[in-house]
Amino acid sequence: MKIVGITACPTGIAHTYITKKKIIEAAKACGYPCRIETQGSIGAEDELTAQEIADADVVLLAVDVKITGEERFKGKPIVRCRTEDVMRNTEGFLKKIEATLKNHR
Secondary structure (H helix, E strand, C coil): CCEEEEEECCCCCHHHHHHHHHHHHHHHHHCCCEEEEEEECCEEECCCCHHHHHHCCEEEEEECCCCCCHHHHCCCCEEEECHHHHHHCHHHHHHHHHHHHHHCC
16 A cells, blocks of 8 residues: 655644654555655645655545645545544554555455
8 A cells, every 4th residue: 555645733843743754654564655745834845746646545634734735636545634643553543544445446
C-alpha cells in the first residue's frame, strides 16, 4: 500500500511534524512506501509531486485545519482524520486503512 498524505494542525508546529514522523515510521515498519507533506506555520513543506500522488493507493489527510491543494487527490481514496487520531496507534491505524482498502476492491 503506497501512502501519500498531508499533516496540519492549528499552529502548524508540534502536531503537524510529530504526526508526520509517526506516520513515516509506522509505514516503514509495515513495509508501506510513504510520503507526507506538511502544511504548517511556514507554509507547505515536502510538497507531494503529481507522480507520487498518481502512484499512491491512498491519501491520508491527518489535519485539524483547512488545507490547500486537496483537489490534487481527486479520484484517490482519501482517509481524513485528526492528527490526534493517527498519533495514538499509528501502525494500527495504517493497517486498518489497508484492510479497508482490500475489502473495497
